[in-house]
Amino acid sequence: MAEFNHKLKNFVHTLALFLCMGVILSLVGFILAGVDGILWAAVLGVLILVISPNISPAFIFSMYGGRLLSANDAPGLYQVTQELSARADLPAPPELYYLPSQLMNAFSVGTSANPAIGLSDSLLNTLSMREIIAVLAHEISHIQHNDVRVMTYADVLNRITNTLSLTGFLLIFLNLPLYFLGLVTISWFALGVLIVAPTIMGFLQLSLSRMKEFDADRQAVLLTGDPEGLAMALSKLEVYESSIFDILLGRGHRGSIPSVLRTHPDTEERIKRLLSLKELSKQTLKYSNHDRISVPVHYQKSIRKPRRHLGGFWY
Numbered sequence: 001m002a003e004f005n006h007k008l009k010n011f012v013h014t015l016a017l018f019l020c021m022g023v024i025l026s027l028v029g030f031i032l033a034g035v036d037g038i039l040w041a042a043v044l045g046v047l048i049l050v051i052s053p054n055i056s057p058a059f060i061f062s063m064y065g066g067r068l069l070s071a072n073d074a075p076g077l078y079q080v081t082q083e084l085s086a087r088a089d090l091p092a093p094p095e096l097y098y099l100p101s102q103l104m105n106a107f108s109v110g111t112s113a114n115p116a117i118g119l120s121d122s123l124l125n126t127l128s129m130r131e132i133i134a135v136l137a138h139e140i141s142h143i144q145h146n147d148v149r150v151m152t153y154a155d156v157l158n159r160i161t162n163t164l165s166l167t168g169f170l171l172i173f174l175n176l177p178l179y180f181l182g183l184v185t186i187s188w189f190a191l192g193v194l195i196v197a198p199t200i201m202g203f204l205q206l207s208l209s210r211m212k213e214f215d216a217d218r219q220a221v222l223l224t225g226d227p228e229g230l231a232m233a234l235s236k237l238e239v240y241e242s243s244i245f246d247i248l249l250g251r252g253h254r255g256s257i258p259s260v261l262r263t264h265p266d267t268e269e270r271i272k273r274l275l276s277l278k279e280l281s282k283q284t285l286k287y288s289n290h291d292r293i294s295v296p297v298h299y300q301k302s303i304r305k306p307r308r309h310l311g312g313f314w315y
Helices: 002-054 057-062 075-087 121-126 129-144 147-174 176-180 188-224 227-249 267-275
Strands: 067-069 095-099 106-109 116-120 307-309 312-314
Touching: 002 147, 002 188, 057 095, 057 106, 057 116, 075 095, 075 129, 075 188, 095 121, 106 129, 116 121, 116 129, 121 129, 121 227, 129 147, 129 188, 129 227, 147 176, 147 188, 188 227, 188 267, 227 267
Parallel strands: 095 116
Antiparallel strands: 067 095, 106 116, 307 312
């Protein structure tokens, strides 16, 4: 019953966030072109959503320099992935990709029909087997609940809203001479909506992302029966991420980022919640804290250093 209530609460929260995002997008579309603006925004959103699930995971990981790990090169990883996938009732286990990056990172792409998980070189060489299992379980949980698709929908709504808002600003800018000549009027309410809409959409998207991370943590514990394994992995990721970001951005930046501006919840809060889930630990799947994954040397030819670019961080 408790698990059902948790899933119901999660569904209602997700639905509420999407309804809010839909209302904001519709309002921006209406301001720009009336009812036609709402229809065009809906058509554009549907087209993107139809196309995005068909993008190959291989293509996505190729942008990160990723290489497909074969079962022969990483038999231990694939054995664990198959067991976790069976526990999660996935139609097929996800393919695993090696990412030549010094950033400790793991993320899933695709749908339950064509899932894939990318694991960075730094993560594979830093975490123990027990911690990697916990990370894999977390990513498989995202796949199990179609979180990748849900977050893609949220991202599409956010991007369309930003595009429409920018279009509105350009139209207002082009009409400023006519406004000063008294030939046209400008709705200050509409201008205000165009200003705040992208920010509100961003906050809603971040809130949805944080909720999905908490839910994936919980489901990972159900899959592995090992909350301590994921807690240890998160702790190492936090320490490593802090050191990398201190180098790139300067010390003290982490404390200046409010929780509402983060895609992931606060690590301390996640660990606290994980350790409170010990009663969910039933089907334990554990390895030694000292076991390591051995990645063949031919995968490690070009390890990328973390660097900045216009769109954020590249791996």
